[in-house]
Amino acid sequence: MYAVVTLQDSDEVMVVASHWLSSDKTQSYWPPFKSTEMCMEAVLNRLNPETGGKPWEKLNIIFHKEHGDFDKAIEIKKKIKEEKEKWSFLVPTTTGFPGILKRQKLENNQAMIQPLPPSPIPSTSRMPANDKEELLHMLRDIKSTVQKNSSMLKKLLKDNTASEAPSSSTSFPTRGVKTSLNLPLRTFEDVERIERELNSAASRKKYIKYLSGLGGFGDKDVIKNIMQQVLIDDLAKEFNWLGRGEKRPLSQLILADVIREAALKSKVTRVDCETEIKKYLSYKADRLGRKRPREQGGLGPEIFNVASSSPMDNQPKKEVYWNILRSEKNF
Template structure:
């Protein structure tokens, strides 16, 4: 994974490897390479933050967001940079004023004005310069404050739910989840050809949360399929099982999981595991008969043919 951060010393927005971040995400390792190309390669390859056994220097950062893919992180970097340039155009001037004050303070410390019996105040010229600097600072702060308020207001308006928006429970009801039969899967696959419907599923499933890939996928799969229906599927669809990997619904689950920072490979691994252990879950829920779990193996039916023709997939061994 990759993270977009701002280097506090230079105020530059950069992409770094997530494994370079400190646990509190307030610092990041930075490669000592002078070549820009080598630095970019280090980020892309998420190198271990050390060279020749020597750990890299840590820089103070402001963390913005994490991304699964490097290209997406680059897009996020450009977006944040453009926002900063749009809403804080006078930041450079403000930094310059602060540097000017710092220099003035350092000069005064080197050549202090000692108090005399007649006066304990600084020279008039120095006082005027300082007052002028403070006025400039105040003006710059007011401008930035106004722009920040406008930005927050615009975001609030865009994110505020409209009067026609529906609650999470209403969305859940409209999606008819969990799916209980193969007919439900066929119907849902047809509905997911619509980009609007697909986005609705992704948004709903991505809000289920979880701690780590296993928990995230378990929460999504439990909401998508009943265990009885899950028995009909395996990842590749060998034997009498249907191939879960070829469903549009599987892509929807991947998209929803990625919003919870679950990488594609981890997502597929956890889906396979979830389907593999379906019979164990059913066994724990149902009473045992004669010391064993009773289960029926469903043979191929006419419904399989309908499922195959609607979705365009083969249920033969992969």
């Protein structure tokens, strides 16, 4: 489900995932991404409202409607924005309430001439139902002006305090923690060392905390970030999940359990975690496997050392060399 809401801080009509709303529908989580495209993707995919285990900030909202289809919700959003523009004389601005204040001033000037009704708001008895509903929404906007200014001030103070405060130990791993873990692993000896280290529950907890804090957008990104911190590429290509062929089995290592638990804290299920690990290891093996022959077939020292004591012996090797260059160019 998708919800159409007005963000009170900016007075913008937006579409959000329905499960981002609070139970009373007065607040909504909002993604911290600076890119508009990433925010829209987060809404469309209805991501869990957190990054690296840290919940997103909640914003005060005015709830309008819900719909199960994203495109329909966008259409509702456009209609509400059009209605807002139609009733723009009632929308509060940073300088006050221009539409209402202008009308009140006119009424005060005419007060000595003839009495006027006490309320400046036109009667709704003859208004269509849709217009009444939108008028009520606008009035709620007016009522929320003080809350809006207060929220903006609190947000500015919060951002300023956060920028001055040291990083929390529960948010992202510090550089000191990363160094003490001696990651990424570079050799099989490093793998044996970490396996011995992970026999300790305290060590496992430390590694899980670090790896789960790496975060990522989606299952693939989370696993990629973890695997890049755990294994260098040259070591990763020596593993596959079950140890088929001449590869070593990652699934039999305690390290695999640590990776799964860290991924689970980033909302990646055990099955999805294993699937993405298999894809990652396969990709590294294929990529390095294609890269190495091309490097060896390039302008390496073995190509240049084609000279021999006999010019006749040297001629076929030169032809091979030029053929390789032609094939590389055509490729």
